[in-house]
Amino acid sequence: MKRFSIKIAAVALSLGVVACDETPKEKESKVAPTSSVASGGTLDDVKKRGVLQCGINTGLAGFAYTDDAGKWAGFDVAYCRALAAAVLGDPDKVKYVNLTGKNRFPALASGEIDVLSRNTTWTFSRDVKLGFTFIGVSYYDGQGFIGRKKLGVKSAKELDGASICIQTGTTTELNLADFFRVNKIKYEPVPIETNEEARKAYLAERCDVYTTDASGLAATKSTFSDADKHMVFPEIISKEPLGPLVRQGDDAWADIARWTLNALINAEEYGVTSANIDQMLKGTKNPEINRMLGTEGSLGEMLGLPKDWAVKALKAGGNYGEIFDRYLGEKTPLGLSRGLNALWKNGGILYAPPMR
Amino acid sequence: MAERITLRTIWFDRRGRGYLLQLIVLLLVAVFFAVITSNTIANLQKAGLTSGFGFLGDQAFFDINQRLIDYTSQSSFGRALIVGLLNTVLVSSLGIITATLIGFFAGILRLSNNWLVSRLVTGYVEITRNVPLLLQIIFWWAILTSLPRVRESIPFLGSFLLNNRGLRAPSPNFESPFLWVFITLILCSIVTVAISIWSRRRQKLTGKTFPITLAGVFLLIIIPLFVYYGLGQPINWDIPERTRFNFRGGFNITPELLALWIALATYTGAFISEIVRAGVLSVSTGQSEAAFSLGLRKNHTMRLIVIPQALRVIIPPLTSQYLNLTKNSSLAIAIGYQDLVSIGGTILNQSGHALEVVAIWMVVYLSLSLATSAFMNWYNKRISLVER
Numbered sequence: 106m107k108r109f110s111i112k113i114a115a116v117a118l119s120l121g122v123v124a125c126d127e128t129p130k131e132k133e134s135k136v137a138p139t140s141s142v143a144s145g146g147t148l149d150d151v152k153k154r155g156v157l158q159c160g161i162n163t164g165l166a167g168f169a170y171t172d173d174a175g176k177w178a179g180f181d182v183a184y185c186r187a188l189a190a191a192v193l194g195d196p197d198k199v200k201y202v203n204l205t206g207k208n209r210f211p212a213l214a215s216g217e218i219d220v221l222s223r224n225t226t227w228t229f230s231r232d233v234k235l236g237f238t239f240i241g242v243s244y245y246d247g248q249g250f251i252g253r254k255k256l257g258v259k260s261a262k263e264l265d266g267a268s269i270c271i272q273t274g275t276t277t278e279l280n281l282a283d284f285f286r287v288n289k290i291k292y293e294p295v296p297i298e299t300n301e302e303a304r305k306a307y308l309a310e311r312c313d314v315y316t317t318d319a320s321g322l323a324a325t326k327s328t329f330s331d332a333d334k335h336m337v338f339p340e341i342i343s344k345e346p347l348g349p350l351v352r353q354g355d356d357a358w359a360d361i362a363r364w365t366l367n368a369l370i371n372a373e374e375y376g377v378t379s380a381n382i383d384q385m386l387k388g389t390k391n392p393e394i395n396r397m398l399g400t401e402g403s404l405g406e407m408l409g410l411p412k413d414w415a416v417k418a419l420k421a422g423g424n425y426g427e428i429f430d431r432y433l434g435e436k437t438p439l440g441l442s443r444g445l446n447a448l449w450k451n452g453g454i455l456y457a458p459p460m461r
Numbered sequence: 462m463a464e465r466i467t468l469r470t471i472w473f474d475r476r477g478r479g480y481l482l483q484l485i486v487l488l489l490v491a492v493f494f495a496v497i498t499s500n501t502i503a504n505l506q507k508a509g510l511t512s513g514f515g516f517l518g519d520q521a522f523f524d525i526n527q528r529l530i531d532y533t534s535q536s537s538f539g540r541a542l543i544v545g546l547l548n549t550v551l552v553s554s555l556g557i558i559t560a561t562l563i564g565f566f567a568g569i570l571r572l573s574n575n576w577l578v579s580r581l582v583t584g585y586v587e588i589t590r591n592v593p594l595l596l597q598i599i600f601w602w603a604i605l606t607s608l609p610r611v612r613e614s615i616p617f618l619g620s621f622l623l624n625n626r627g628l629r630a631p632s633p634n635f636e637s638p639f640l641w642v643f644i645t646l647i648l649c650s651i652v653t654v655a656i657s658i659w660s661r662r663r664q665k666l667t668g669k670t671f672p673i674t675l676a677g678v679f680l681l682i683i684i685p686l687f688v689y690y691g692l693g694q695p696i697n698w699d700i701p702e703r704t705r706f707n708f709r710g711g712f713n714i715t716p717e718l719l720a721l722w723i724a725l726a727t728y729t730g731a732f733i734s735e736i737v738r739a740g741v742l743s744v745s746t747g748q749s750e751a752a753f754s755l756g757l758r759k760n761h762t763m764r765l766i767v768i769p770q771a772l773r774v775i776i777p778p779l780t781s782q783y784l785n786l787t788k789n790s791s792l793a794i795a796i797g798y799q800d801l802v803s804i805g806g807t808i809l810n811q812s813g814h815a816l817e818v819v820a821i822w823m824v825v826y827l828s829l830s831l832a833t834s835a836f837m838n839w840y841n842k843r844i845s846l847v848e849r
Binding site: 206207210211230234235236256263264265266267268273274278279281282283285286292293294295296297298302306309310311313 | 522523524525526533534535606607610611625626704705706707709716794797799803806807810811812813815
């Protein structure tokens with residue numbers, strides 16, 4: 106039910122008119138009366154369609170970008186591919202929908218996409234009031250600032266009177282207002298829709314500093330031709346747990362999305378990689394690995410997926426660590442260290458529940 | 462004649478049938494809207510989404526860079542919307558005034574006998590009229606943001622500064638003696654109006670003219686200036702001062718506002734110039750010839766004979782250009798000018814109240830348009846030909 110009504114809201118938004126659902130009675134009768142399963146069936150929809158609709162960024166180096174072959178790639182995209190592989194058996198069966206900070210939520214609410222994997226911060230009001238279910242954290246981030254070295258600024262608290270570029274409709278816009286209010290300093294906000302436009306405005310010196318998630322800053326900085334003239338301030342002014350999210354109310358689908366992410370993280374912990382997975386499939390001494398890969402137990406069945414769902418997901422792009430290293434790690438232009446995103450065993454806070 | 466009124470008699474009566482059909486259509490429309498509304502409300506309730514406008518009282522938590530009224534991130538969503546509405550009204554009114562000036566000027570110049578002038582204006586009209594407005598807005602924004610950096614601001618007219626963050630101007634702080642200048646100005650305006658009424662009446666009766674323009678300049682400019690200097694210049698100018706990042710003091714017109722203003726004014730100005738040209742051409746040459754033969758000079762002929770008749774043709778299409786300009790100002794979102802649509806979008810995103818925000822947008826633009834056309838209709842009636 107939720108889905109239909111939010112769909113109306115979203116249609117109204119996109120058309121600028123009040124949309125009409127002419128036969129409410131008929132639609133009501135199609136779904137079960139209890140609200141928890143009311144909008145169920147995303148899995149069936151995806152299977153029937155044969156393609157996963159995944160919402161991603163309009164372009165952010167490392168997270169969602171087009172590679173040399175013109176295909177979408179990146180950390181957020183890798184999750185879409187893993188999920189498509191788990192559900193449909195083929196990581197390429199994804200339709201990517203590029204979304205800005207502003208239109209990402211209506212797109213998910215209206216059913217235009219099945220899952221949103223677009224560096225989105227998990228917050229109380231988005232989870233509770235906007236009616237979404239965050240299925241986990243794929244990247245622990247925080248908001249930072251980037252500025253020119255010649256400004257001689259060492260801390261964001263010295264930014265009194267500066268012009269600051271921000272993406273509208275994001276948590277960073279709200280954090281920024283809080284930060285400057287608490288520190289009683291003034292600034293000129295320069296609101297911008299996408300990361301690419303923010304990059305241009307910053308390079309044109311329309312603003313002194315650009316603020317977004319630290320990972321986004323690293324990504325943006327990696328695209329500058331004079332990257333060494335810019336610096337990311339050491340200060341982090343907020344918690345930004347980024348992760349994929351789905352519509353609230355379809356728990357079965359949320360479980361699939363959640364455990365696909367958990368499988369990628371657990372695989373790194375158990376040492377299952379895209380290189381040794383075929384070896385592992387022949388059977389290992391670790392029952393946790395066997396259960397995850399479907400050679401023991403029936404985890405896939407419980408999700409309503411084939412036995413080898415996690416195998417397919419892992420073959421799509423490797424485990425969490427492999428994905429991180431490929432798109433964000435120290436060998437990439439972004440050069441991000443694992444930091445908080447290291448496994449709990451290695452001093453980070455990445456911790457997935459057990460597969461049993 | 463006591464004929465019984467039945468459905469049959471109504472149907473066979475032409476007027477009765479008309480009323481009946483109209484009643485049915487009206488009912489159908491009413492039912493249609495009732496169904497939409499009740500269905501939407503029911504669905505929203507099922508979704509657990511509270512509908513209604515209560516959320517407008519919630520705190521906004523985001524900042525806005527151009528505010529005509531006091532606003533902080535502590536203010537409510539409702540106040541944020543008003544800030545956005547005022548920004549829309551600001552850019553629309555600036556645009557309408559400038560577009561009208563450009564339009565009248567260009568329209569008359571295009572009729573000029575000078576080949577170069579008329580061709581130049583033709584070029585302007587054809588280029589601006591045929592390039593999408595969105596591209597023009599982005600074009601102007603790109604030009605304005607590639608102006609020199611803050612450090613290399615271009616100073617002009619004393620304390621004005623132009624850089625890639627906009628145009629910074631000194632702002633006046635009025636001291637209390639300025640009240641006297643203001644009072645003088647009001648008194649002088651009353652006297653000016655009185656003189657103009659008197660002179661018009663005298664001209665009607667005796668044919669004698671009075672140099673009203675000269676008197677107006679004296680009363681409205683020279684006397685207030687005299688009082689202003691006599692009181693020791695009671696305006697304290699707030700001159701912009703360089704700080705580490707930007708200028709402080711004075712007021713700043715952002716490149717976003719400037720770009721939108723220029724683009725809206727030149728785009729709509731091109732359309733208005735064509736309307737003006739059509740209006741002037743619609744007055745038959747016989748009218749000017751008659752005026753000339755009565756001994757009226759060229760500028761008098763234009764002002765007293767041609768323009769008043771042309772206005773009757775110009776005003777109605779001009780109204781729709783004003784309406785277009787106001788609605789086109791919502792393209793502001795492309796360059797981050799925080800107008801009603803931009804701020805409404807942010808609120809929609811942060812609060813999730815899509816339907817309410819969309820409803821507010823529609824009502825506001827509808828009211829703005831209706832108010833504009835009401836004013837223009839009143840003006841049109843005022844200048845219309847009085848038939849005897």
